[in-house]
Amino acid sequence: MPEIKSFTMNFGPQHPSAHGVLRLILELEGEVIVRADPHIGLLHRGTEKLAESKPYNQSIGYMDRLDYVSMMSNEHAYVLAIEKLLEIDVPDRAKYIRVMFDEITRILNHLLWLGAHALDIGAMSVFLYAFREREDLMDCYEAVSGTRMHATYYRPGGVSRDLPTTMPKYEETKWKSKKEVMKLNESREGTLLDFIEDFTNRFPKCVDEYETLLTDNRIWKQRTVDIGVVSKERALQLGFTGPMLRGSGVPWDLRKKQPYEIYSQLDFDIPVGTNGDCYDRYLVRIEEMRQSNKIIKQCVDWLKNNNGEYISDNNKITPPTRDEVKEDMESLIYHFKLFTEGYCIPKGEVYCAVEHPKGEFGVTLISDGSNKPYRLKMRAPGFPHLAALNEMVNGHMISDVVAIIGTQDIVFGEIDR
Amino acid sequence: MNNQNISSNNSPSEKNIDLNCFFDKNFDNLNYKFENSNTVVFDADHLIDVLKKLSKNDQISFEILIDIIGIDYSDFGLSEWNAKNANNKGYSRGIKKDSSGRYTYDTAKKHFNQPKKRFAVIYNLLSISSNARLNVKIYCNDDENPSLPTVTSIWSSADWYEREAYDLFGIVFTNHPDLRRILTDYGFIGHPLRKDFPLIGNVEVNYDLDKERVIYQPVTIEPRVLIPKVIRPDNKGEDDA
Numbered sequence: 001m002p003e004i005k006s007f008t009m010n011f012g013p014q015h016p017s018a019h020g021v022l023r024l025i026l027e028l029e030g031e032v033i034v035r036a037d038p039h040i041g042l043l044h045r046g047t048e049k050l051a052e053s054k055p056y057n058q059s060i061g062y063m064d065r066l067d068y069v070s071m072m073s074n075e076h077a078y079v080l081a082i083e084k085l086l087e088i089d090v091p092d093r094a095k096y097i098r099v100m101f102d103e104i105t106r107i108l109n110h111l112l113w114l115g116a117h118a119l120d121i122g123a124m125s126v127f128l129y130a131f132r133e134r135e136d137l138m139d140c141y142e143a144v145s146g147t148r149m150h151a152t153y154y155r156p157g158g159v160s161r162d163l164p165t166t167m168p169k170y171e172e173t174k175w176k177s178k179k180e181v182m183k184l185n186e187s188r189e190g191t192l193l194d195f196i197e198d199f200t201n202r203f204p205k206c207v208d209e210y211e212t213l214l215t216d217n218r219i220w221k222q223r224t225v226d227i228g229v230v231s232k233e234r235a236l237q238l239g240f241t242g243p244m245l246r247g248s249g250v251p252w253d254l255r256k257k258q259p260y261e262i263y264s265q266l267d268f269d270i271p272v273g274t275n276g277d278c279y280d281r282y283l284v285r286i287e288e289m290r291q292s293n294k295i296i297k298q299c300v301d302w303l304k305n306n307n308g309e310y311i312s313d314n315n316k317i318t319p320p321t322r323d324e325v326k327e328d329m330e331s332l333i334y335h336f337k338l339f340t341e342g343y344c345i346p347k348g349e350v351y352c353a354v355e356h357p358k359g360e361f362g363v364t365l366i367s368d369g370s371n372k373p374y375r376l377k378m379r380a381p382g383f384p385h386l387a388a389l390n391e392m393v394n395g396h397m398i399s400d401v402v403a404i405i406g407t408q409d410i411v412f413g414e415i416d417r
Numbered sequence: 418m419n420n421q422n423i424s425s426n427n428s429p430s431e432k433n434i435d436l437n438c439f440f441d442k443n444f445d446n447l448n449y450k451f452e453n454s455n456t457v458v459f460d461a462d463h464l465i466d467v468l469k470k471l472s473k474n475d476q477i478s479f480e481i482l483i484d485i486i487g488i489d490y491s492d493f494g495l496s497e498w499n500a501k502n503a504n505n506k507g508y509s510r511g512i513k514k515d516s517s518g519r520y521t522y523d524t525a526k527k528h529f530n531q532p533k534k535r536f537a538v539i540y541n542l543l544s545i546s547s548n549a550r551l552n553v554k555i556y557c558n559d560d561e562n563p564s565l566p567t568v569t570s571i572w573s574s575a576d577w578y579e580r581e582a583y584d585l586f587g588i589v590f591t592n593h594p595d596l597r598r599i600l601t602d603y604g605f606i607g608h609p610l611r612k613d614f615p616l617i618g619n620v621e622v623n624y625d626l627d628k629e630r631v632i633y634q635p636v637t638i639e640p641r642v643l644i645p646k647v648i649r650p651d652n653k654g655e656d657d658a
Contacts, residue, residue, distance in 0.1 A: 041600035048585075049609055053518055053616050055644055236480040236545065239574030252545050344649045349456060351541060351552065353483075364486050364541065368494045370648045379484040379541070387577035416600060 006034060009398075013042050017120040017402045020412035022386075024401070031397050036390045043416040051376040055342025056082055056156065059376070064150035066378060067414035070109040071141075072101045073356045074378075074414070075154040080260060081352035081365040082156040085345045088317055093308040094158035095261040100196070100299035101144070101153065102354070103292040107203070108137050109357035109409075110289050114210060117282070117406035121223045126213050133206050136199050143167055143192045157318045158311030163303065165191045193300050200297045207289055214282070224278035228392040228404040231276060238391070239384035242359025243284045244408065248276035254355040268295050278407040285409075288357075317343050342371040358382055358409050380414035436551065439476055456539070456552040464555055465566050471542060472571045477549060479542035482568070485578035486539040487586035492517045492612035498645035517612055518642035536563040536588055557588060564589040585610035615640060 006029040012018035021042035027035040047066065051059040063078045064071040076098060083090060115130035138148040143164050145151035153160055167188040170181045187198040214220045230240070235248040245252055253270045255263040271287035273280030311318050319338055320331035337343075345367040353362035359381025366375040385408045392404050440449060440457065444467060450458045459467050471479045497518055534556040542551045557563035567590040568575045579590040580599040587608035590596060598605060607614055617640050625632045 041598075041602070044600045044602075046609060049614075049616060053642075058644075234573075237573045239481055239483065239572065241481075241483075250545065257548050341644060341647060344647070349453065349539075349552075351455075351550070360483065360543075362483065362541070364484065364539070366488060368648070369650075370496055370646045371644070372646045374493060375486075375488050377484065377486045383577060383581075384574045387574060391573075 011401070013039075017405065019116065019405055019410045021416075022405065022410065022412065024389075026398070026401070028398070033393045033396055033398065033401065036393045036401065038386055038389050040386065040412070041416050043412040045417065047417045048376050048378065051373050053372065055371045056345065056373060057342060059373070060154065061150060061152045064152060065413055066380065066417060067109075067356070067358065067361070067382070067411050068149065069112045069411055070105045070357045071149060071151055072098075072105045072153060073109075073354060074361060075152070076102055077352055077354045077356070077361050077363045077378075079154045079156045080354065081350050081363040082345065084350045084352055085348050085365060085367055086156065086317060086343075088157055088312055088314055090158055090261075090312060091309040092262070093303065093306060094310050094312075096299050096302050096306075097159050097163065097310060098154060099261050099263065099266070100296055100303065101140075103295045103299070104137050104140055104196075106292045106357040107289050107296075108134055110285050110292075111137075113285065113357075113406075113409045117403075117409075118214060118220075120402045120406045121220065123213065123217070123220065126210055129206070129209055129213070133199075133203065136195075139168065140192065140196060140199075143195075155311060155318060157314060158309070160311070162310040163192050167192055167195045193304055196296060197300045197304075200293050200300065203293050204290060207286060207293075211286060215286075221279060223400075223403055224282060224407070226275070227278045227396065227400050228407055229275060229277045230388070230392060234391070235276065238388040240359065240388070241381050241384075242356065243281055243288065244359060244381075244385055246271065247273035247281035247284050249274050254353060254360060258353075260352075260354060266295050266298050268292075278403055281407050344369060344371045345373075353379070356381055358411070358414075359385070361414075378414070378417060380417065382408065382410050382415045386410055386415055436477065436549065443470060443474070452554060455550060456554050458554045458556070461555050461558050461565055465568065465571075468540065468553065468568055468571055471551070471553070477544050477547050479544045479549075479551060481543040481545060482540065482572035482574050482578070483543045483550075484539075484541040485575060485582055486541065487582040487588055487610065488537045488539065489535060489586060489610065489612045490537065491535050494648065496646050496648045497642055498647050518616065518646065519640050534558070535560040536586060538565060538582060538588060540568070562589065563587065564591055566591050567593040569593060584608070587611065 006027060009026045009028055011024035011026055013021040013023040018024070023039040023042065025037040025039065026033055047062050051062060060075055060078060063074040066074045111130040111134045115127035118126035141151050142148045145153040145160070167190070169188050170176065170184045172178050172181050176184075187195055230238070230244070230248050232248050232250055235245050235250060240248065241252070249272055251270055251272045254260070255268075256270055268291045271284045271291070273284050315331060315334040316338075320328070320334055324331035325335045347367055347369040349364070349366045351362055351364045353360045360379065361381055362379035364375070364377040364379065365373055368374040389404065389408070393401050396404070437451075447463050447467065448460055452458050471477075495517070536557040538555050538557070540553040540555070542553065544550070555565060557565060563586070565588060567579055569579065576594070577599060579593055580596060582588050583590060583596055584598040584600050585608055601609065607619060609618075617636050617638055619636060620633045621636045623632055623634060624630075
């Protein structure tokens with residue numbers, strides 16, 4: 001019998017299931033992995049350094065580009081940190097809008113994760129289903145901010161504008177007949193809130209659809225059950241948060257445990273896994289989508305019945321309206337100072353974390369009293385997750401690497417920063 | 418399951434009083450100081466002992482190391498535009514030539530603020546069992562060659578965090594199992610998040626048509642400051658200093 005020697009294989013950075021630009025150096029014994037050494041940083045843009053050279057508000061857009069599949073959640077942590085240092089109040093309506101969009105973002109993220117994870121393992125059709133719903137949610141992003149991804153919608157003190165009263169509509173083209181367009185526009189006749197409400201009514205059925213494709217699917221189970229098992233103790237040691245930690249059976253969710261905004265007033269549950277394998281994490285995330293849907297519904301109800309300010313009227317932090325600028329000298333000065341110089345934040349250190357779709361996304365902000373952050377550190381949930389890849393793939397086959405990368409929900413925008 | 422009365426992030430609450438008691442009891446002989454309600458500063462010498470105790474004890478165990486944050490204090494409190502001396506005769510107009518936003522390859526070396534201790538590291542800890550957070554801050558003793566012992570033996574997640582702090586700040590973690598660069602390019606020189614590292618970087622990459630390969634060369638762009646860093650004393654809670 002010929003002697004089998006271990007050998008080293010390069011995986012990525014341009015591998016379709018490397019979820020971006022992950023480069024792995026795999027040491028193999030036959031087809032079994034002995035060691036995996038992730039090389040990251042191929043998408044490093046120096047966001048933290050760039051933020052140090054800009055006034056606070058100009059970095060909000062960078063936050064979208066960290067984890068570019070859960071854009072608004074990143075912004076949320078950043079604006080929370082600023083608000084905490086400034087000690088300013090946020091109107092209730094803004095809080096509800098933010099929470100609603102956080103949960104929309106969570107669904108957006110989980111849908112992309114689901115589609116990509118299934119695609120990696122070999123189930124093509126889930127991807128198409130998931131993107132059908134993503135489209136609607138992206139339209140919500142577009143309606144409220146003008147862009148479908150990098151919204152830059154949150155502001156310290158609230159959100160940049162109120163919810164629109166109309167939804168963008170499809171138009172008749174060569175490829176879309178009038179009848180088709182009418183059907184597509186059916187749910188878009190009312191306000192954005194009507195559209196979201198309609199979505200929340202439709203969405204649980206859609207999740208059922210994904211589940212019929214996967215949950216009891218024999219191949220899916222063969223590829224995910226008992227793959228990448230992480231025990232409770234190891235999950236804590238490795239710094240897991242979010243679905244990765246809950247999949248291992250730790251009931252930890254910042255929305256419940258350290259509630260920010262208005263999460264303490266909302267009714268939702270936290271799904272927790274038992275085995276800590278890929279399948280459990282799948283189930284956790286699926287249930288999270290249902291729970292997010294529930295939260296969105298509650299937010300829509302509240303927002304429909306309550307009016308109010310969508311951003312704080314503290315004009316040192318937030319811009320005055322156009323009309324005010326035209327008529328009021330004071331407002332003109334505020335407007336000028338805010339856009340030429342920004343605002344100074346008192347000296348201090350703060351850490352603010354949100355329950356991001358991927359785990360705990362935190363922002364450490366250190367201010368020296370100037371109009372730019374002295375040090376801004378983003379705590380990306382994917383970073384410790386990917387660091388644990390070596391441990392998770394150890395002893396598994398090459399094809400399981402793909403399943404494990406998938407289950408970690410890796411996005412390089414946040415890991416490389 | 419819902420212990421909401423227990424401290425949320427940094428807000429001073431009952432839990433922090435507990436934390437104080439805990440510190441009194443366990444670290445009384447050590448020289449520690451609360452910098453704010455949630456950040457405690459220790460001497461670098463006691464780092465391992467303190468963190469080991471914090472990670473596992475019978476009162477408040479911090480099971481998760483959330484993050485390790487490096488800080489370079491050499492530019493702290495320095496503004497690029499003198500906003501304080503404005504009077505009825507006018508105010509300064511130019512942006513200071515030696516401000517950190519204008520550092521270049523050549524001028525970066527002479528940074529102009531010498532704080533007592535230049536580098537600090539914050540260990541951001543989370544206790545799941547008692548729902549509390551704590552920042553442990555350590556100032557590095559040596560400004561030229563900052564180094565701290567590794568905590569990878571206490572929390573496995575420290576591995577990459579320390580690699581990151583090493584990469585971006587040049588803080589060496591002794592006894593770390595695998596202290597390589599992590600975020601920057603292969604063969605990168607310098608530590609980009611140090612304040613004396615120019616924002617525009619030191620080198621740029623180009624494709625050289627003649628040599629038919631990618632080459633590195635010194636940066637050709639000029640550093641610019643679009644909006645100067647100013648420190649205005651008119652914030653609430655901040656005295657006119």
